[in-house]
Amino acid sequence: MTKKSLGYVELEWNCPNCGSKNAGTATVCASCGAPQPEDVKFEQAAQEVMLTDQEKIDRAKSGPDIHCAYCGTRNPASSTVCSQCGADLAEGSQRGDGRTLGTHRDKAAPDILCPACGSPNPATAHRCSQCNTSLATPKPTQAKQQPAPRRKNTWIYIVGGIALFACVIFAFLLLHTEEEAGQVTSVQWTYTIAIEELGPVEYSTWQDEIPTGAVMGSCQDRVRRTQDSPALNSVEVCGTPYTVDSGTGIGEVVQDCQYEIHDDWCSYTVQEWQQVDAVSSSGNDFAPYWPEPQLLTGQREGESSEQYEIFFDSDGRDYTYDTTDYDTFVQCEIGSKWILNVNALNAVVSISPAN
Ligand SMILES: [Zn+2]
Ligand SMILES: [Zn+2]
Ligand SMILES: [Zn+2]
Numbered sequence: 001m002t003k004k005s006l007g008y009v010e011l012e013w014n015c016p017n018c019g020s021k022n023a024g025t026a027t028v029c030a031s032c033g034a035p036q037p038e039d040v041k042f043e044q045a046a047q048e049v050m051l052t053d054q055e056k057i058d059r060a061k062s063g064p065d066i067h068c069a070y071c072g073t074r075n076p077a078s079s080t081v082c083s084q085c086g087a088d089l090a091e092g093s094q095r096g097d098g099r100t101l102g103t104h105r106d107k108a109a110p111d112i113l114c115p116a117c118g119s120p121n122p123a124t125a126h127r128c129s130q131c132n133t134s135l136a137t138p139k140p141t142q143a144k145q146q147p148a149p150r151r152k153n154t155w156i157y158i159v160g161g162i163a164l165f166a167c168v169i170f171a172f173l174l175l176h177t178e179e180e181a182g183q184v185t186s187v188q189w190t191y192t193i194a195i196e197e198l199g200p201v202e203y204s205t206w207q208d209e210i211p212t213g214a215v216m217g218s219c220q221d222r223v224r225r226t227q228d229s230p231a232l233n234s235v236e237v238c239g240t241p242y243t244v245d246s247g248t249g250i251g252e253v254v255q256d257c258q259y260e261i262h263d264d265w266c267s268y269t270v271q272e273w274q275q276v277d278a279v280s281s282s283g284n285d286f287a288p289y290w291p292e293p294q295l296l297t298g299q300r301e302g303e304s305s306e307q308y309e310i311f312f313d314s315d316g317r318d319y320t321y322d323t324t325d326y327d328t329f330v331q332c333e334i335g336s337k338w339i340l341n342v343n344a345l346n347a348v349v350s351i352s353p354a355n
Pocket of ligand 3: 114115116117118119128129130131132133
């Protein structure tokens, strides 16, 4: 994130002695002459206008003001002795800076009505143009923040807890098995071979990552990455401008910016082997054989798989055991007796010969 300076604006402070509103750069109250105390903070003006006065801008850049250790008067960072009492400012205390005051107020603010005579005055005015009364706005009393209700979170925990419990029960039911005695009633084997063909498959990637030999399709502009510093052809994306206290009565209007690097995101097509068909052979005996696919030009054999189903009878109840293990299958002669491990969903998890 890069902090970009957009310019400088005059801040304000309210005199705690007489309540008058003062320009940020005024070190003493224009009404009662009291110096601005160290603990009185600068505030944003209702409407912020960018300063063109180079002297004020330079002052904002020179560093936070220093309050005299003897009389409290604010002096620019460049001063060595107090403008009010002549004391050495080396013993004074420097104001803080860098505090974010709020969103930059570049819009025209509504007129302020004078609290004394009721005349409208521009939002930027400090005193009434009719009766010279200070136009200081009384500090709004901070509304007490209501703690956000926590109900939502509680529900998440309850639902999460129930779901977790259900998962544990389900896992237990699947893992827990009962032994049943079973007799093989029949078997079925199925052998399958996939048939593949070369065909176009579409993918998308950044233009410089397209594999060689691919046929390029259409491209579109996309943000490839975002970085903190500008680069060749980068697009600047900035947040809302805001005003920062420089400790001098002048605020700096800044903006946090990032830089988007754009690139071409393109579709491309490559030729890949894809399954277009499959041939199977099956039977109910113990002599399985592979099918013989009739391959057309441009086709090849893909993956092959063998599947065996063994059907059992257990005191009138039917069970089926699925396996890909040929050795187990050939032992399952019709009428042979087995111990079946059956889970809660009535699925046979494993079998072992009953001796
Ligand atoms: Zn005052
Ligand atoms: Zn002083
Ligand atoms: Zn007035």
